[in-house]
Amino acid sequence: MTISLPQIRAARAMLELTLNDVTQRTGISKGALSAIETGKADPRLSTVAKLQAFFEELGVEFLPATQDAGPGIRMKKRILKE
Numbered sequence: 001m002t003i004s005l006p007q008i009r010a011a012r013a014m015l016e017l018t019l020n021d022v023t024q025r026t027g028i029s030k031g032a033l034s035a036i037e038t039g040k041a042d043p044r045l046s047t048v049a050k051l052q053a054f055f056e057e058l059g060v061e062f063l064p065a066t067q068d069a070g071p072g073i074r075m076k077k078r079i080l081k082e
Helices: 005-014 019-026 030-037 045-057
Strands: 060-063 072-075
Touching: 005 030, 005 045, 005 060, 005 072, 019 030, 019 045, 030 045, 045 060
Parallel strands: none
Antiparallel strands: 060 072
16 A cells, blocks of 8 residues: 555654654655655655655554545554563
8 A cells, every 4th residue: 555645744743753853764855755745746656665664663554545534544553561
């Protein structure tokens, strides 16, 4: 599943990460990330895949669009170890 630009914005917001946070941890420039989030750039699939992997590693789950709703995100359920 290829994630959408709004899902990228939402994931960053949900995790309360700044552009600088994502830039430092992914190597994607701040300008490029800003342009992607605002729709001013058409990112390469490899860049989108890198962002998706980064956010998934932090617990974000990307949800595909359904007949009743558009694409979305949520945090994965964390199982507490005793």
